[in-house]
Amino acid sequence: MAAAPPTPLATATTATPGVTVKTEKRIAGTSEILVMYPLDVVKTRFQLQVGSGAGEEVYTSVLDCFKKIIKNEGFSRLYRGILPPILVEAPKRAIKFSANEQYSRILKSINGKDKMDQSLSIQAGIAAGCTEAVVIVPFELVKIRLQDKGNAGKYNGTFDAITKIVRHEGPLALFNGLEATVWRHATWNGGYFGSIFSIRKALPKADNKQQQLRNNFIAGAIGGTIGTMLNTPFDVVKTRIQNDSGTVKKYNWTIPAIKTVAQEEG
Template sequence: MATDASPKLQDPVPQTHDFDQRTATAEHDGLQFWQFMVAGSIAGMVEHMGMFPVDTVKTRMQALGTCPIKSASVKLALQSILKSDGPKGFYRGIGAMGLGAGPAHAVYFSVYEICKKSFSRGNPDNHAAHAVSGVCATVASDAVLTPMDMVKQRLQLGSSPYKGLWQCVQTVFREEGIRAFYASYLTTILMNAPYTAVHFSTYESTKRGLTKVSPDSADEETLMVHATAGAVAGASAAALTTPLDVVKTQLQCQGVCGCDRFANGSIKDVVRTIITKDGYRGLMRGWMPRMLFHAPAAAICWSTYEAAKTFFQELNNGRSSGTSRFCFMVSERTLTVVANEANRGRSMQVARQ
């Protein structure tokens, strides 16, 4: 997820080190509520769709039972997916994520921007306000994303009994009820709260460190700074919160393909089961693909969000160049994602051999 946002790629303006009211207004970008939602929705969909194959590997590694691979190595996870479903197996459940990521990120970014404006009182250096705003945004967006995330993970399992998105939704609702869609909601919030706190604090410190390296060119390189800082923050926060992510996967996939079903669905019960079966190392299953997912995902999300915001800023200012610039930015990000996916595909073929 992206964090604090500031105006990007605008015409040069006189620089000042004093944060007056004009700076505070610019820091909030002057965008309308619906524009934050659209920018966030685009960023979320590009982020999750681009990194979906890595997320599939992580899910396979974290699920316990007879259906997933017995080993937690990335190589065996890749081989298992290719053997059971072929290359298309890396994209099973992507429709569910496409439906959930857009609305969830729209909620996330809009709630974050509103809370940030309210809590920071115009001070861009109020990192505590940014962290609290991020937690509020997380609670709201998780309520939207959790049901589709559960469907997505069940479809990602090896030999999944569900033929598709809607068949999975109907079957789960009929056999397990509405509560099954939110079985991991509490765990997700408990995971994303520290994730957000670590992400925001790491992002802010990294961004400031990168800006100090070359302050004269900071404005021109601002998208690269955000992408790099986001990648560092995403990887750090992902590694720290992996145990709760394993618990979340267990709760969402319980009873499917031979995966364990838990009596009360409590976090304590799931942790005890994981430790009994796999030892304490079981709580770190999938940490590598989780980091490989969140580092570039945060960079992609940040870059796309800032590009969309820049488009709306120029649109609000009546600049005709806004559309072409936004299209160029998104095209550039898309080409980068495609190139990364191609490289990842070649790596999969090598691993398979």
């Protein structure tokens, strides 16, 4: 027999926790961006830096980069371009997790399995990462353009950057670096999900909730580190491709771009 429809009170009661959880996740995601964004700016500056040497424009370390940005450009420059990641945070997370769930169901059905194993988790993670990449590319491109010191006088903000990019380079320019972004997300997810199962098995068995949290933290940290090590070359060329606004581009496709960087810069 079908269950009776919930009363308005029951609906409100059951809906509130879900809404609260979603709100908490959005707040947590935005807070993470606010805290970590200066490091993202520093990362971009290093990825765009070509060659080595000495001088005011060359960054020799993370701390040196922080000091020079604050000294020469002002503290606020560490947050230039933060709007695009904030705008895309909620849809990015929603698409990533819903896509992962959908791909997991499809893969379990195709392979005739009731539960996800390591191989299926890797496949679902890579597919979800590729789906997420398509959504975030325009936001990443605008963010990179605003983070680059060389574009300081070129764009007055997020919407000015979008307008000028579309006007001078065409609307498809917002998707420059799509291939590299797909590579970046696929390798990170593959490295993360490919290692996290093995790491969890290698850790001591958790006997309580605190030990389980410890194991999850350790496995996540190591898995994230492995994923980052694997995807960094793709992230570097993605940044180079997306920041190139010229008509004759030095970097076009991912693998040739990696070869060029390796040959010219080591």
